Amino acid sequence: MSVSLTPAAVRHVKKSLAKRGSGIGLRLAVKTSGCNGFAYALEFVDSANPEDECFDSLGVTVVVDPRSLGMLDGTELDFVREGLNEGFKFNNPNAKANCGCGESFAV
Amino acid sequence: MALLQISEPGQSAAPHQHRLAAGIDLGTTNSLIATVQSAVARALPDEHGAMLLPSVVRYLPGNGIVVGREAQQAQADDPENTIVSVKRFMGRSLADVKVAAGLPYQFTDGAGMLGISTICGERSPVQVSAEILAALRERAEVSLGGPLAGVVITVPAYFDDAQRQATKDAARLAGLTVLRLLNEPTAAAIAYGLDKAAEGTFAIYDLGGGTFDISILRLTKGVFEVLATGGDSALGGDDFDHAIAEWFCTQHSIEGLAALAPGAQRTLLAAARAAKETLSVHDTAAVSLTSADDKTQQAILSRSQFTELTASLIDRTIRATKRALRDAQLIVDDITGVVLVGGSTRMPVAREAVRAFFDREPLVDIDPDQVVAIGAALQANILAGNGSADDDWLLLDVCPLSLGIETMGGLVEKIIPRNSTLPVARAQEFTTFKDGQTAMSLHVVQGERESVAHCRSLARFDLRGIPPAVAGSVHIRVSFQIDADGLLSVTAREQASGIEAHIEVKPTYGLADTQISAMLKDAIGSSKEDMALRSLREAQVDARRLLDATEAALAADAALLSEFDLKAIRQAMFALGDTLETEAAVEQVRVASAVLGAATDGFAAQRMNASISKALSGRTMDSLA
Numbered sequence: 001m002s003v004s005l006t007p008a009a010v011r012h013v014k015k016s017l018a019k020r021g022s023g024i025g026l027r028l029a030v031k032t033s034g035c036n037g038f039a040y041a042l043e044f045v046d047s048a049n050p051e052d053e054c055f056d057s058l059g060v061t062v063v064v065d066p067r068s069l070g071m072l073d074g075t076e077l078d079f080v081r082e083g084l085n086e087g088f089k090f091n092n093p094n095a096k097a098n099c100g101c102g103e104s105f106a107v
Numbered sequence: 108m109a110l111l112q113i114s115e116p117g118q119s120a121a122p123h124q125h126r127l128a129a130g131i132d133l134g135t136t137n138s139l140i141a142t143v144q145s146a147v148a149r150a151l152p153d154e155h156g157a158m159l160l161p162s163v164v165r166y167l168p169g170n171g172i173v174v175g176r177e178a179q180q181a182q183a184d185d186p187e188n189t190i191v192s193v194k195r196f197m198g199r200s201l202a203d204v205k206v207a208a209g210l211p212y213q214f215t216d217g218a219g220m221l222g223i224s225t226i227c228g229e230r231s232p233v234q235v236s237a238e239i240l241a242a243l244r245e246r247a248e249v250s251l252g253g254p255l256a257g258v259v260i261t262v263p264a265y266f267d268d269a270q271r272q273a274t275k276d277a278a279r280l281a282g283l284t285v286l287r288l289l290n291e292p293t294a295a296a297i298a299y300g301l302d303k304a305a306e307g308t309f310a311i312y313d314l315g316g317g318t319f320d321i322s323i324l325r326l327t328k329g330v331f332e333v334l335a336t337g338g339d340s341a342l343g344g345d346d347f348d349h350a351i352a353e354w355f356c357t358q359h360s361i362e363g364l365a366a367l368a369p370g371a372q373r374t375l376l377a378a379a380r381a382a383k384e385t386l387s388v389h390d391t392a393a394v395s396l397t398s399a400d401d402k403t404q405q406a407i408l409s410r411s412q413f414t415e416l417t418a419s420l421i422d423r424t425i426r427a428t429k430r431a432l433r434d435a436q437l438i439v440d441d442i443t444g445v446v447l448v449g450g451s452t453r454m455p456v457a458r459e460a461v462r463a464f465f466d467r468e469p470l471v472d473i474d475p476d477q478v479v480a481i482g483a484a485l486q487a488n489i490l491a492g493n494g495s496a497d498d499d500w501l502l503l504d505v506c507p508l509s510l511g512i513e514t515m516g517g518l519v520e521k522i523i524p525r526n527s528t529l530p531v532a533r534a535q536e537f538t539t540f541k542d543g544q545t546a547m548s549l550h551v552v553q554g555e556r557e558s559v560a561h562c563r564s565l566a567r568f569d570l571r572g573i574p575p576a577v578a579g580s581v582h583i584r585v586s587f588q589i590d591a592d593g594l595l596s597v598t599a600r601e602q603a604s605g606i607e608a609h610i611e612v613k614p615t616y617g618l619a620d621t622q623i624s625a626m627l628k629d630a631i632g633s634s635k636e637d638m639a640l641r642s643l644r645e646a647q648v649d650a651r652r653l654l655d656a657t658e659a660a661l662a663a664d665a666a667l668l669s670e671f672d673l674k675a676i677r678q679a680m681f682a683l684g685d686t687l688e689t690e691a692a693v694e695q696v697r698v699a700s701a702v703l704g705a706a707t708d709g710f711a712a713q714r715m716n717a718s719i720s721k722a723l724s725g726r727t728m729d730s731l732a
Contacts, residue, residue, distance in 0.1 A: 012145065013113070013145075015147060016113055016145040016146045016147055017146075019146050019147045020146040026113065027116070040111060041114070042111045042112065042113045042114060043113060043114045043115065043116050044113055044114070044115060044116055044146070045116065046116055080110065082110065083249075084151070084152070084154065084246075084249055084250040085110055085249075085250055085251070085252050086110065086144075087110025087111050087112050087144070087145075088110060088111040088112065088113070088145075089110055089111070090111070
C-alpha cells in the first residue's frame with residue numbers, strides 16, 4: 001500500500017510548507033461527498049493521528065488515514081499547469097469514473 | 108478536470124464550495140489582482156503573462172469598452188474617450204479637480220461627484236473604476252476556475268470616507284463582494300509579514316508610475332495605525348523618463364522634448380523608459396531616436412549620469428519622507444523597518460537614497476509592483492475563512508479622520524479620534540452654558556483641526572426640552588457610534604429627563620470638498636496655530652462664564668457690597684469684557700479674568716456667609732446638632 005508524489009508536486013508542496021512556516025507534511029484523504037460519491041481532500045498536516053499511515057515521498061511526509069488509504073492505494077499526486085490555472089491532480093488507479101469537474105469520483 | 112489546492116487542516120472545501128478570495132491593488136497607473144493558493148500568495152497574470160493591468164479604460168463608439176494595455180496604446184489618438192488615472196477623480200466633485208484643468212476630458216457636474224462625457228455617454232469615475240475591477244475579476248475567475256467569494260481592495264491611507272465609499276461602489280458595480288478596504292501601506296506591511304511582529308514602526312516608501320506616497324505606520328497589538336502620510340501626487344517613474352528624454356535633447360541640440368513632434372516624443376519617452384530599466388541592471392544604456400527622415404541619433408547614458416540627472420527628483424522623495432517623519436514626531440532611529448513599494452523603487456538610485464536616509468537595508472524581496480496586491484490577498488484569504496488557526500490576526504478598519512462636535516467658541520471636541528478601529532462607540536458628557544438653557548444645537552464635524560471652520564461639517568441637529576437649570580448642572584451625554592459599514596449615528600441624551608435627539612450621518616460624495624491628505628498635512632503643520640487658537644477660545648469661554656456668574660451674583664446680592672467694592676468689581680468686569688470684544692491676546696484675557704476673580708473673592712465669601720446665616724437664623728444649637 002502506498003501513495004506517492006511526482007517531483008513537480010514535491011517541489012510545490014515543499015514551497016508551500018516553507019511559506020506557511022509550520023506543518024509536518026501533506027494529508028491526502030477521501031471524503032464521501034460530491035456529485036460522484038467521493039471527493040479528494042488535500043490538507044497541510046500539523047500533527048498526524050496515531051492511526052494514520054505516513055509515507056515519505058522524495059522528502060515530503062504524506063499522511064493518509066486508513067479509511068482513505070483503501071481508495072487511494074497506488075495514487076500518484078501530480079502538480080500541473082493548465083492554461084492560467086495550476087494545481088494538484090490525483091492520478092488514482094482505483095477511480096472508475098470522474099465527474100466533469102474532477103472534484104469527485106466513484107470506485 | 109479541476110485542480111486541487113492544499114487547504115488548512117480540517118478545512119477542505121466540499122466539491123463546488125470553494126471560497127475563492129483575492130486582493131486587488133486598484134492603482135492610479137496600474138492595477139493587479141493576487142490570491143493565495145496552497146499557502147502561497149501570488150499575483151495572477153493575464154493570458155499574455157502580464158501581471159499589471161494599466162488602469163486605463165477606453166470607450167468606443169457603439170458602447171464598446173477596452174481596458175488595459177490596448178486602451179493605453181490608444182491614449183494619444185483618442186484622448187477624450189480614453190480615461191487614465193481615474194483614481195484621482197474618485198469621490199471628487201468638479202470643484203475639487205479644477206487644478207487638473209489641463210486634462211483632455213469633458214467633465215460634467217454630477218450629483219456629488221463629477222462625470223466624464225465620453226462617446227458612450229456620461230460616465231462617473233465609479234463606473235470607470237468598475238470596468239477596471241471587472242477586467243481583474245474576469246482574469247481571476249478564469250485563473251481560479253470559479254467565482255470570487257470576496258475581495259480586499261486597497262486604497263491610499265489618505266482616502267476619505269467619500270473616496271472609500273466610491274471605491275466600494277465601484278466594486279459592487281463590478282459584481283464583487285468587498286470583504287474590506289485596506290490601506291495600501293498596511294497591505295505592503297502585511298505582505299512582508301510585519302504584522303507577525305509584536306510591535307514596530309515602519310516606513311512605506313511607495314514610488315509608482317505617477318505618484319509618490321510615504322507612510323509611517325505603527326503596529327500595536329495587531330492593529331496598524333497610520334501615524335503620518337505624505338508624498339507628491341505628481342512625482343513618479345514618468346518623471347525619470349522625462350529627465351532622460353530632456354537630457355537626450357540637450358545632447359543633440361534639440362530645444363527640448365516639447366519641440367519634437369508628438370510621435371517622436373512618444374518614441375523618445377519609450378526609449379528613455381527602456382534606458383532607465385536597463386540602468387537598473389547594467390552600468391550604461393543607449394538611447395536612440397530615429398527621426399522621420401531615417402536619421403538615427405544616439406546617446407550613451409551611464410548610471411552615474413542618470414543619478415546626477417535625477418538627483419532633484421530623488422531629493423523630493425526624501426524631503427517628503429523627512430516631513431512625514433516630522434509629522435509623526437519620530438526620528439530615523441525610531442523606524443524598525445522600511446518597505447519599498449512601486450515599480451520605480453527598482454531603480455538603484457531610489458534604493459540607495461532610501462538606504463542612506465534610513466541607514467538600513469529596505470525590504471525588497473517581494474516584487475515592488477505586486478507587494479500591495481499580495482498583502483491584500485493574504486488578508487482576503489483570512490477574511491474568506493481559509494486561514495489556519497494560527498492566523499488569528501484580523502486587521503480592523505479604522506476611521507480615517509477624527510469625528511467630534513462643535514463646542515463654545517467654534518472649537519471642536521473630538522469624540523472619536525482618528526484611526527479608531529471600527530465598529531466603535533464613544534460617549535462624552537457636555538453641559539449647558541447659560542442658566543435656564545432649554546435647547547442645545549449639536550454640530551457634528553470631521554477633521555483634525557481644533558477649530559470648526561477648518562473641519563468638515565457633517566450634520567447639525569437640536570436637542571430641545573432640556574429642563575431649565577443653572578449653567579453647568581445639566582448632564583447631556585453625546586454618543587457617537589460608527590458601525591462596520593462606516594455609518595455614523597449620533598445621539599444626545601439629557602440624563603435627568605431622558606429626552607433624546609438622534610441623527611444618522613451617511614458619508615456622501617459631496618462631503619469631500621477639500622483634499623483629505625491636504626487636510627491631514629494641514630492639521631499637523633498648523634497644530635501650533637491651532638493650539639494657540641484653542642487656548643484663546645477656552646480663555647474667552649471661561650471669561651464669559653465668569654462674567655455671567657458675577658452678573659447673576661450682583662443681581663442677587665449687590666446689597667452686601669460696599670460701594671467701593673462694587674465699583675472695583677464693575678471695573679474689573681468692564682476690563683474683562685473689553686478684552687473679549689477686542690479679541691485681545693490670550694494672556695490679556697487671562698490677566699483680566701484673574702483680576703475679576705480676585706475682586707470677587709471677598710464678595711463670594713460674603714455671599715456664602717450671608718446664605719449660611721440665613722439658613723441658620725432662628726435655629727438653636729440643639730436643632731442643628
